[in-house]
Amino acid sequence: MAVVGAGMGGLAVTARLARAGHTVTVYEQAPEHGGKLGVLRREGFTFDTGPSLLTLPQVYRDLFAETGAPLDDVVDVVPVEPVCRYRFPDGSTLDLPHAERDVDAAIAGALGPKAARDWRAVMNDAERLWDLVGEPVLQNPLGGVRDLVRRSASVRDLMAIAPWRTLRGLGERRLEDPRLRMLLDRYATYSGSDPRRTPALMTVVPFIEQRFGGWYVLGGLRRLGEALFERCVLLGASFRFDTKVETIETRAGGVSGLVLRDGERVDADVVVSDADAAQLYGALLPDRRARRARRALRKVEPSLSGFVLLLALRGRTPDAAHHRVLFPADYDAEFDSIFGKDPRPVPDPTVYVCHPADPSMAPDGAEAWFVLVNAPRQGQVDWTAPGLADRYADRVLEVMANRGLDVRDRLLWREIRTPADWERDTGSVGGAIYGTSSNGPRAALLRPANRSPVPGLFLVGGSAHPGGGLPLVGMSAAIVSRLVGPA
Known part of the structure; x- marks a missing residue:
């Protein structure tokens, strides 16, 4: 059995299928596992470059419990308090607490009882x-x-x-x-x-x-991906990194195998694709039975992408919050910039900041900040244009300063990740973070099915049903493992 892609969907389905007795080999074009759940380590700083918050942790508790040792035996999952601090255009703030019982009081205290x-x-x-x-x-x-x-x-x-x-x-x-x-x-x-x-x-x-x-997972959410990879290896799965799949081959009865970039052919009567559905149906699968799926994907809009700054900062932030969202004065202008007729970098974007209170993520007396703003995909904007990424990074730091979060005088160094980087590193179309968007009823509720039109070929991950984000990706793996069944 072959799994194409070692993102979190690919890892989760591999663990489940290996536990069910299948012999699984995973083919990943990148040099390591994790997909969008990436990490950067430099000079004592550690940055999650993808998700920084875990919701519905029970999805992963079930996954680990059903494939071996419980989740809490391998990683430390801790509550985030508050879940997020929001700053609104008028300067008011709202801390949304971790516990549901405290939410009403928090909103009433910040915004009023009504x-x-x-x-x-x-x-x-x-x-x-x-x-x-x-x-x-x-x-x-x-x-x-x-x-x-x-x-x-x-x-x-x-x-x-x-x-x-x-x-x-x-x-x-x-x-x-x-x-x-x-x-x-x-x-x-x-x-x-x-x-x-x-x-x-x-x-x-x-x-x-x-x-x-x-x-939050102590040590960064990347630890969740590492623990899942280790689980797959313990269950006997094999991994081939730096290995790009060029074609998924089929015959009348269904899928028959893979052709790799170097021309090697791999026999497989079951293939699970963790590749972006648009890439799968548009590039990897020439089978005529996928024509309807290709047409359906052409009717939906890919998700937005993201522009990320990884900031190594000296000093400590007083009254810190794990997550902050700094809203702009004109939210509609942001969505017009991304989804409108003339896509462009958002001039005055919403800024999302994560700086976990986790001493393992930065040297003593320093902080590792992940900063994200929503962005048009590569192709809508040429993020590789000379100077664009640096100019926009400067603009994001200026916006943060204008909203009361100026860290420019504390900056030791920064790393930039653009939609072009996401496209190159993950294979997602234009660096779309969530596969297809939920812009419209069909896109929201009817993402590409987990069972493809070709017998033996299945889809897992954020671009397939039920959607993107760590919990839904974990659900998609459970669905696919049931569809495939035991060995």
């Missing part, structure tokens, strides 16, 4: 949506609209999901405080999307964060 009541009402409705989609939809194969309808218990359930309503529209109807509307809009970016086009169903994202909390 805001807390409004938010709670939206989250109560989101709880019902989670009951409707959490297990029936997200944790089972979904092959199309018929599956979605079949998994809904009633017409009332479909009306509750209401895919024609947008996240922005719900906020405008239900949340009086513009700061709360801005907060709700932000959760569209968890799937790399535009809140003006993302279905209101995405209210389940903040609900999940508040119901199950935000978590």
Whole structure:
């Protein structure tokens, strides 16, 4: 059995399939595992270059428990408190706590009792949506609209999901405080999307964060990927790094193997692809049976990408928070810059900052900061143009300073990651962080199916059902392992 790609989806499905008795070989074009869950280590500083917050940790607790030793035996998973500190355009701030029981009081204290009541009402409705989609939809194969309808218990359930309503529209109807509307809009970016086009169903994202909390892995979230890789090796899986798959070969009965970049052919009657679905169907799989899947992908929009600064800073930050989000005055201008007719680097972006209170991540008396801003994909903007990355990095630091977080005089050095780097390093189209966006009902609910049109070929990872982000990627691996079955 062959797995194409050693991102978190590829690793998770490999562990499950190896545990089920399959002989698994993983082919990864990069020199190491992890995909977007990357790491940079330099001069005593350690940076997670991908996800920095774990929600729904039970997905990985189940994975590790079902493949060997429990998760807590191999990594330290700790709560993040607060989960995030938000700074709004008027200078007000909101610390959203880890524990759901404390959320109402935090919002009331920062934004007023009316805001807390409004938010709670939206989250109560989101709880019902989670009951409707959490297990029936997200944790089972979904092959199309018929599956979605079949998994809904009633017409009332479909009306509750209401895919024609947008996240922005719900906020405008239900949340009086513009700061709360801005907060709700932000959760569209968890799937790399535009809140003006993302279905209101995405209210389940903040609900999940508040119901199950935000978590961090000591030593960085990369440790989760390393622990999962070690689990795969213990279970007998083989890995071939620096090995690019050029073609997935098929025959009348289904998949037959792989052709590697050097011309080597590998026989396999089961292939699991952790490659971006657009890359799989557009480049790796010439089979005519995939024509419908290719057409469907052409109708959806890839997710946004990200521009990242890794900052090595001298000194310590008073009143630090693990995560900060610094909102702009005009949030719509950001989405226009990314998803509009003339994509360009966002002039005044939302800035996301992570600086964990983890002494293992930086030398004594120093801090390692991960800074992310949403960005158009490579190809929409030529991020390799001379000087662009450095100029934009300077602009992001200036924006941070204008919003009360000036670290320029503390800067020892910086590393820059652009959408072009994400595309090169992960194979995602244009450096799209989440595969396809959730811009529209079909894109949000009907991502590429885990079972391909070619027998024996399966899709795992953030570009396939149920979507991007560590929890959903873990769910996709569980779905695929059930579809493949035991050896």
